[in-house]
Amino acid sequence: MNRIERLTQELCPDGVEYLKLGEVLDYEQPGKYIVKSTDYSKDYDTPVLTAGQSFILGYTDETEGVFLASKEEPVIIFDDFTTSFHWVDFNFKVKSSAMKMLRLKEKEGAKTLLRFVFFCMQQIKCTPLEHSRQWISKYSGFEIPVPPLVIQEKIVEVLDKFTELEAELEAELEARKLQYSYYRDKLLTFSEDTPRMPLEEVFELRNGYTPSKKNDAFWEGGTIPWFRMEDIRENGRELSDAIQHITPAAVKGKGLFAAGSFIMATTATIGEHALLIVDSLANQRFTNLRIRKSLDSQLDTRYCFHYLYVLGEWCKQNVNAGGFASVDMGKFRRYPFPIPPLEEQRRIATILDKFERLTTSLQEGIPAEIEARRQQYCYYRDKLLGFRRKDEGAEGSE
Numbered sequence: 001m002n003r004i005e006r007l008t009q010e011l012c013p014d015g016v017e018y019l020k021l022g023e024v025l026d027y028e029q030p031g032k033y034i035v036k037s038t039d040y041s042k043d044y045d046t047p048v049l050t051a052g053q054s055f056i057l058g059y060t061d062e063t064e065g066v067f068l069a070s071k072e073e074p075v076i077i078f079d080d081f082t083t084s085f086h087w088v089d090f091n092f093k094v095k096s097s098a099m100k101m102l103r104l105k106e107k108e109g110a111k112t113l114l115r116f117v118f119f120c121m122q123q124i125k126c127t128p129l130e131h132s133r134q135w136i137s138k139y140s141g142f143e144i145p146v147p148p149l150v151i152q153e154k155i156v157e158v159l160d161k162f163t164e165l166e167a168e169l170e171a172e173l174e175a176r177k178l179q180y181s182y183y184r185d186k187l188l189t190f191s192e193d194t195p196r197m198p199l200e201e202v203f204e205l206r207n208g209y210t211p212s213k214k215n216d217a218f219w220e221g222g223t224i225p226w227f228r229m230e231d232i233r234e235n236g237r238e239l240s241d242a243i244q245h246i247t248p249a250a251v252k253g254k255g256l257f258a259a260g261s262f263i264m265a266t267t268a269t270i271g272e273h274a275l276l277i278v279d280s281l282a283n284q285r286f287t288n289l290r291i292r293k294s295l296d297s298q299l300d301t302r303y304c305f306h307y308l309y310v311l312g313e314w315c316k317q318n319v320n321a322g323g324f325a326s327v328d329m330g331k332f333r334r335y336p337f338p339i340p341p342l343e344e345q346r347r348i349a350t351i352l353d354k355f356e357r358l359t360t361s362l363q364e365g366i367p368a369e370i371e372a373r374r375q376q377y378c379y380y381r382d383k384l385l386g387f388r389r390k391d392e393g394a395e396g397s398e
Helices: 002-011 114-121 149-187 229-235 301-316 329-334 342-360 365-384
Strands: 017-020 025-028 046-049 056-060 075-079 085-088 099-104 143-146 196-198 203-207 224-227 244-246 262-265 273-276 286-291 336-338
Touching: 002 149, 075 114, 085 114, 099 114, 114 143, 114 149, 149 301, 149 342, 149 365, 262 301, 273 301, 286 301, 301 336, 301 342, 342 365
Parallel strands: none
Antiparallel strands: 017 143, 025 099, 046 056, 075 085, 075 099, 196 336, 203 286, 224 244, 262 273, 262 286
């Protein structure tokens, strides 16, 4: 930081020039690079990309119409509708026409680094309000600072270090997740003589529901957590509060889902589950599972929580045919739920809890460390790229 600040004072004491992205970057349409077949396989060589969150959709064996990129000639792929983007330094094909490939204009190559532009784009806050192409109409008009090349190089060097640290943590997390899955599968595979009971005899099963959005009395001033899939994505698999809340007037006859029970998605995003820490409700995607009182002394809650991963995978393989994915609830109710001795349940839960915290906890473990590194990265990126405009004069530096 100090070296870069000294260079800035020395080389551009009066501020730096700002240019529009459209002045710095050329774009290419993806038409000739669109994959013809979506029969992907890991045995194939060429990745098929989207500029959205999923990034690599699969791999194709098509050899024509491949976009050529490399570490020496990288490219930025840009989603023309959502404005999300990725750095790519390998050959690829694309899934659809909703993308542009961005590279430096030749005249700008002498004074601008593409990697520096990529980091500047990360600072741009742009959430399209309508479904329309964004690059020409809006995004290319955003301005970025263009300091001297030596300063760009130093900034890229610093931010790449942060990127490498995060990539190492993500690789470590992926390795731990594989290890966790291995031990979970091993620990939760039981011999044929392990006692089993139909799921509906182990748990009380109830459906979630959505109170009418037209009735303000169900929603205004609500204090009861009402869970959706977004809550699991944002807050993990142990839910103590929800993004949205309902009022007591919205609660139907059987009352709330009890704290200590579980919700499992049996439609749409099938198999996702969470432990409820508070009395609450959930939407119709979820089925609530509450250990029956007659089995309270025979079942460990944490054991059940971990076994729901196994049940979730089973659910994905037992879906009703039709346009809307849903679990075959008849089979679901009859699923043979294993009940090993209580001491064995607790032993299994203790081991898997440690892996769970390490690999999924947003408050501790590797995910928490990754989040801390991301916040640190954003802080330094914004600080490093906060250049004063050349035309702002001396007042702009205060």
